[in-house]
Amino acid sequence: MSKNLLIRDAVGQILKEQREQSKLSMREVAQTAGVSLGYLSEIERGIKDPSSEIIGSVCRALLFDSADLLVEAGMRIREHELSLLQPTRRS
């Protein structure tokens, strides 16, 4: 994969993983966070850039710290950038 990892991709991935680790359904998280199911799905798939308030609401619904979300997202983007610098693996 040579595509850049956008901030919203990394944020969406992490929010989805946190939700799955918490054994919560999208419906439960959407309801607690006060967003529609469709919008949460778009956030998790990195289709929508949520506002700071929405990220905060989803994080609270997951009992996940938004500071941890940012640090983790930054580290994933950094790892992804590094992986793009690696020589192509020979099969």
Next chain:
Amino acid sequence: MSKNLLIRDAVGQILKEQREQSKLSMREVAQTAGVSLGYLSEIERGIKDPSSEIIGSVCRALLFDSADLLVEAGMRIREHELSLLQPTRRS
């Protein structure tokens, strides 16, 4: 200050500091990033939540890694949260 530090506040602060450290004017950064001067000003003041693409463009204009931006923003929010837990200082 007891107000929460939102993601866009932290992101705006850091982008502004990076621009000032680079001795670049808002006009120069706005032009290179392809955003209006007014919009860049709103981003720096934490008024607007920029999209992932706009954050990427502003970071590139500043030669600043967006992964570093996220990690730094997360750490600032964490520090701010910790500061809110400190007992009020007596004067």
